[in-house]
Amino acid sequence: MPKVSSVIVPYACYLRVYEPLAAFQEPERGHWARYARRPDRPSYQDELRRSLADLLPTPPVPVPVHESDDAFVTEVEGVLCVCPWRTRLRGWQALGELAEELPPPVLDAVLPPVVRRQAAQDYERWRERNPDARPWIRTATWQVPLNWFVLVSDEERRYEKGTGEVPPMLRYRTPMVQARRRVARALRALKDAIDEGPLIDGLVDVGRWLEEFHPRSLVELDYGGLVHVLPAAELDADHSAADVAEGIEALRHGDGEAAGEAYGRLVERWRAVRDRRSAN
Numbered sequence: 581m582p583k584v585s586s587v588i589v590p591y592a593c594y595l596r597v598y599e600p601l602a603a604f605q606e607p608e609r610g611h612w613a614r615y616a617r618r619p620d621r622p623s624y625q626d627e628l629r630r631s632l633a634d635l636l637p638t639p640p641v642p643v644p645v646h647e648s649d650d651a652f653v654t655e656v657e658g659v660l661c662v663c664p665w666r667t668r669l670r671g672w673q674a675l676g677e678l679a680e681e682l683p684p685p686v687l688d689a690v691l692p693p694v695v696r697r698q699a700a701q702d703y704e705r706w707r708e709r710n711p712d713a714r715p716w717i718r719t720a721t722w723q724v725p726l727n728w729f730v731l732v733s734d735e736e737r738r739y740e741k742g743t744g745e746v747p748p749m750l751r752y753r754t755p756m757v758q759a760r761r762r763v764a765r766a767l768r769a770l771k772d773a774i775d776e777g778p779l780i781d782g783l784v785d786v787g788r789w790l791e792e793f794h795p796r797s798l799v800e801l802d803y804g805g806l807v808h809v810l811p812a813a814e815l816d817a818d819h820s821a822a823d824v825a826e827g828i829e830a831l832r833h834g835d836g837e838a839a840g841e842a843y844g845r846l847v848e849r850w851r852a853v854r855d856r857r858s859a860n
Contacts, residue, residue, distance in 0.1 A: 598661035603794035727782035734822035
């Protein structure tokens with residue numbers, strides 16, 4: 581496949597679920613089994629380049645015409661696990677969230693209203709035929725949602741600085757059963773300490789999403805393009821999962837001061853990242 585662009589857009593991070601082949605019905609299971617044997621499987625950057633290519637035409641193509649038959653593949657304790665891209669479904673969902681990210685004049689310039697209306701109508705018709713569809717990948721821009729860090733532990737953190745043409749990488753991987761257990765424990769602690777809030781709402785939402793997948797799945801939190809806007813020293817010192825775990829543990833023991841300190845470190849770290857969004 582020819583390279584569309586060598587540019588890496590430095591704003592997206594990802595939460596992915598890799599399901600074992602047993603979770604898929606035929607003929608999809610057979611497709612993924614054959615796909616995993618391909619030596620030319622696309623990479624993380626290939627997925628990004630393809631999405632960027634769709635935005636180049638006039639008018640742009642915000643949602644692919646056909647669903648992707650690509651996936652990310654990994655092996656967990658000898659079991660082949662697959663994370664389908666589902667770029668068409670994710671495109672529709674991202675389009676619905678774009679109005680919250682961009683002012684109307686900017687949104688209209690990037691994606692004209694007629695393009696957005698047509699995409700919304702296509703999605704509505706598709707949802708009627710596929711009411712139970714859900715993505716294997718969630719995306720966030722210019723931040724890692726704090727509730728994502730609840731799913732992982734600092735011991736599962738893997739950071740590589742990158743050398744030459746190899747980009748840096750920061751990610752966490754954890755078994756599905758561990759992710760679900762951490763969500764449940766965190767929700768108990770948060771609900772005992774506070775009545776409501778965005779962290780609880782986000783955690784409930786991501787917990788429901790995880791319940792849709794096979795219990796032997798793998799959960800991956802990947803900083804993605806965020807590693808390209810953060811200095812190496814900041815990435816090396818970023819232990820957000822540890823801060824989240826420390827804050828929740830403090831709440832569990834009624835130590836509001838320690839919980840506030842951990843939360844303050846997180847807010848300061850990720851506010852600095854979001855500030856880069858509007859920097860020249």
